[in-house]
Amino acid sequence: MKPTDNFEKLIRDFHVLEINTSVEMDKRILHDTLKVQQELKKTKLAGTQPDIWRKIMKSSITKVAAAAIIVVIGLGILAIIDTGSKSGVVWAEVARNVEASPGVIWRLRGTGSRDPNDDWPNGYKITWRSAAITRTDHYRNGQIRRTIYYNLDTKGKILLAHDAKKYIKEAMSDEQVQRAQADKERWTDPRSLLKLCLSLEHHELSQKTINGVLCEGIEATVPGGVTGRMWIAVETGYPVLVEVEAIDDGGIRHTSTLDQFQWNVDLSAEDVEPEIPADYESLGLEGEMKILSEQGKKELLTVKETVIGTYRLKTHEYRYQLSDGQIKDMGEPADDMPVYSMEQWKEFSAQLEEFRRLKKAGPGEDLDIYEETVEGRVFSFKRERYFLSDGTEVIWSVGKPK
Amino acid sequence: MIEDKILLWKFKHGSSDALSRIYEKYKSDLFSLANSLLHDLNAAEDVVHDVFVSFVKSADEFQLTGSLKGYLLTCVANLSRDRIRARKRSPIGMSKTDMAIPDYKIPSQALISAEELHRLREAIAKVPYEQREVVLLHLQGRRTFRQIAELQGIPVGTIQSRYRYGLKKLRSLLNGEIEK
Numbered sequence: 001m002k003p004t005d006n007f008e009k010l011i012r013d014f015h016v017l018e019i020n021t022s023v024e025m026d027k028r029i030l031h032d033t034l035k036v037q038q039e040l041k042k043t044k045l046a047g048t049q050p051d052i053w054r055k056i057m058k059s060s061i062t063k064v065a066a067a068a069i070i071v072v073i074g075l076g077i078l079a080i081i082d083t084g085s086k087s088g089v090v091w092a093e094v095a096r097n098v099e100a101s102p103g104v105i106w107r108l109r110g111t112g113s114r115d116p117n118d119d120w121p122n123g124y125k126i127t128w129r130s131a132a133i134t135r136t137d138h139y140r141n142g143q144i145r146r147t148i149y150y151n152l153d154t155k156g157k158i159l160l161a162h163d164a165k166k167y168i169k170e171a172m173s174d175e176q177v178q179r180a181q182a183d184k185e186r187w188t189d190p191r192s193l194l195k196l197c198l199s200l201e202h203h204e205l206s207q208k209t210i211n212g213v214l215c216e217g218i219e220a221t222v223p224g225g226v227t228g229r230m231w232i233a234v235e236t237g238y239p240v241l242v243e244v245e246a247i248d249d250g251g252i253r254h255t256s257t258l259d260q261f262q263w264n265v266d267l268s269a270e271d272v273e274p275e276i277p278a279d280y281e282s283l284g285l286e287g288e289m290k291i292l293s294e295q296g297k298k299e300l301l302t303v304k305e306t307v308i309g310t311y312r313l314k315t316h317e318y319r320y321q322l323s324d325g326q327i328k329d330m331g332e333p334a335d336d337m338p339v340y341s342m343e344q345w346k347e348f349s350a351q352l353e354e355f356r357r358l359k360k361a362g363p364g365e366d367l368d369i370y371e372e373t374v375e376g377r378v379f380s381f382k383r384e385r386y387f388l389s390d391g392t393e394v395i396w397s398v399g400k401p402k
Numbered sequence: 403m404i405e406d407k408i409l410l411w412k413f414k415h416g417s418s419d420a421l422s423r424i425y426e427k428y429k430s431d432l433f434s435l436a437n438s439l440l441h442d443l444n445a446a447e448d449v450v451h452d453v454f455v456s457f458v459k460s461a462d463e464f465q466l467t468g469s470l471k472g473y474l475l476t477c478v479a480n481l482s483r484d485r486i487r488a489r490k491r492s493p494i495g496m497s498k499t500d501m502a503i504p505d506y507k508i509p510s511q512a513l514i515s516a517e518e519l520h521r522l523r524e525a526i527a528k529v530p531y532e533q534r535e536v537v538l539l540h541l542q543g544r545r546t547f548r549q550i551a552e553l554q555g556i557p558v559g560t561i562q563s564r565y566r567y568g569l570k571k572l573r574s575l576l577n578g579e580i581e582k
Contacts, residue, residue, distance in 0.1 A: 005523055007572060007573075008541060009578060010522070011497045011537075011538075011541040011542055012541040012542070017434055017438050017522075017523070017526075017538075017542055018430055018431070018434040018435075018542075019430065019433060019434050019437060020429060020430055021429050021433050021447075021450075025433075025447050026425075026426075026429065028447075028451070029425065029427055029429075029447070029450060029451045029454055030422060032451060032454075032455060033421060033425070033454040033455055034418050034450075035424070035460050036455055036459060037416065037418060037421055037458045037461075038418075040458065040459070040461070041416050042458065057473055096473060110404075144430065179426065182419065182422070185419060186405070186423070187404065187405055187408045188405070196408070222407060222408055224407050224411050224466075225405055225407055226408055226411075228409045231548075244404050245404075246403060246404050246407050248469070254403045254404055256404055280425065280434060338494045371407075
């Protein structure tokens with residue numbers, strides 16, 4: 001059966017039509033949208049708001065309401081700064097504890113998600129996080145499926161797909177480093193959640209014993225329908241349990257729970273970095289080869305060049321020795337390959353297709369043999385000539401080290 | 403879903419981090435759908451760009467009913483349809499995408515050869531737009547028939563028919579049958 005016989009499954013389950021955006025595209029779109037956002041903020045501050053503000057403040061009802069709000073805000077600030085009067089937990093201290101903790105380990109799980117790609121509700125994630133290191137192990141039905149590890153100090157990333165016995169080990173780009181940094185500000189990070197809860201309007205909950213630990217909690221609500229409850233151990237002043245819940249428009253209740261916390265732990269790279277099992281296969285240039293390539297640890301085997309009219313395709317075939325002993329050969333575009341537009345590629349690719357058929361049918365006209373130094377080594381090149389059906393000349397050359 | 407609600411709240415309060423995160427989270431889904439509908443990478447980028455700019459401009463009045471991903475996919479589908487109409491419903495060829503077949507996600511590549519993928523994309527491009535839109539929104543965008551019907555303001559039965567005809571057309575194209 002041809003793969004396309006099963007196209008529904010390919011599109012739906014294997015996402016064959018999914019494409020990644022380019023870094024340039026991301027930059028363009030984000031630049032423009034963030035600019036619009038900034039301009040709108042400035043416009044609001046400079047123009048519209050004061051007028052509206054003045055109009056609203058003319059109302060006597062508003063004046064009374066504003067006074068009440070000021071009182072409420074004042075009480076809220078007091079609640080954050082000095083909750084010790086009602087309970088044993090001082091929230092400002094909790095925030096300091098959490099911020100000062102060199103590393104933290106926690107579990108995240110949830111229910112109600114309808115995203116089929118998500119590990120929930122049958123799965124959970126264990127995360128180890130320090131300033132430089134993040135490792136997340138994804139479990140489903142008690143089995144580990146994925147491990148994702150970042151080290152921002154070494155700018156290294158390891159991904160293990162345990163179910164497929166494959167791995168990627170590669171250097172992180174600057175964008176990936178930024179993204180990993182931004183991950184720490186997400187709601188799934190307990191530090192970020194604590195900050196969010198304390199920044200929102202919140203109220204204290206009565207004491208509760210969780211797994212034998214006396215805790216006190218707060219409940220905060222994000223306008224739009226998300227409620228978070230954070231429970232802190234009275235004795236240690238660290239979060240023990242965080243529950244977040246929301247109900248979607250279909251009436252389905254979504255919950256997320258962060259628990260099994262270990263605070264104030266030292267997480268060294270040696271302890272946290274995952275080992276790559278010997279029988280796992282590397283996912284090509286995307287992984288270890290990319291690192292080796294950047295380090296120049298590769299052997300140039302062949303240089304191939306195809307010149308069709310004004311177009312030129314030049315590739316270098318390299319040999320990589322991977323850490324697991326495997327040898328992989330990989331063709332890569334040469335650094336001096338010209339950049340073509342999509343329209344040009346379209347035309348060139350059609351010519352290349354015809355040339356490949358011609359070449360398969362038989363050798364072309366021998367032109368010459370010459371020598372050239374490539375990447376510090378002398379290569380011996382052989383050139384052949386072909387003609388496409390419309391008369392376009394094709395010069396094909398291949399070079400091997402002498 | 404919880405993350406989206408928190409992100410939306412932050413976004414509505416002017417957080418550029420939240421906006422960036424929303425973009426990062428859904429960019430591939432949106433770009434993929436736009437590209438599948440339009441078969442033109444440049445036009446797909448324009449659509450995603452315009453959807454996000456409109457999204458930012460409507461931040462103050464924005465009220466989400468349903469999922470954020472669904473909302474953004476709907477915007478992409480609507481804008482793509484406008485672009486297609488602007489082209490006066492001329493048949494969509496493969497003129498701009500072939501060699502620019504961009505960075506397909508790795509796991510997919512292992513399941514289907516480049517040639518098969520090319521055939522699939524070419525066949526999709528030949529399916530009438532109304533049917534293609536339903537097939538892609540359902541399979542790629544994971545929208546239910548009811549959601550698509552609401553999006554297009556037409557009966558669910560019509561959407562289901564379009565889906566069936568779309569699949570039939572695709573199957574015949576991929577099996578090399580003569581087009582009727």
